[in-house]
Amino acid sequence: MKLSEDEIRDVISIQKRIAGKIEAHQKEIKLLERNYEILEKVVAESSFTSAADLLSGSADAGTDNADGAEAAGSTATPAAQPYEEAPREAPGGAAPEPLAGSDSVITDSGTGRPLAGVQRTQDHISITIAEGLPGLAEDVPPFRSFFIDRILGGMQKSDAEKVRSGSLQEHESISYEIDADPETGRLRSILVKNYGDERRASEILSTAGWSFARMLEREEAAAAAQPGS
Secondary structure, three states: OOOOHHHHHHHHHHHHHHHHHHHHHHHHHHHHHHHHHHHHHHHHHOOHHHHHHHHHOOOOOOOOHHHHHHHOOOOOOOOEOOOOOOOOOOOOOOOOOOOOOOOEEEEEOOOOOEEEEEEEOOOEEEEEEOOOOOOOEOOOOOHHHHHHHHHHHHHHHHHHHHHHHOOOOHHHOOEEEEEEOOOOOEEEEEEEEOOOOHHHHHHHHHHHHHHHHHHHHHHHHHHHOOOOO
């Protein structure tokens, strides 16, 4: 089809407008990503103990997990329930059932969706990611920046100080192993060894659940932004 000169000018004009919109959206995306990174750094640079307290909430003050997520810098992220021997009721009044082979379950308190199964011994915590959650991949923030580097990394630094001072044996210090699909990076499980006391166990599980909820929210938002979604 041969276009007239006027039609060609119109097509070029439309093309320029589209290019301008693409450029504007790309700048906006970069700005949003930059702001997201800044917020993650704010959380990561906050004190180790207070960050976990904000996420798990304070039972004495009646503060719930949603308040903790807001205080940590995300009002939109659904907080995840901390681990309990008897899981809390999910929305709708039904208590979430433990996943196969687990003692209990970490759920998204906003949707009641199971995120991971939990098995605990006196020394180890094993977190097994629920099936059907491709958004829980090893490289999705804030898994490494917050949960691994800040929470578990902070505990490792604390234990290293105790080892240096002689108050803790090296083989008793906390360590962790991550199992992820080598092709997709999807998390399969996290094994935390020598977690220590009950306070640490609660901190690990509540911040793990909060991180999983943030990861899913990020991936779902990205999928919704794709053309045709």
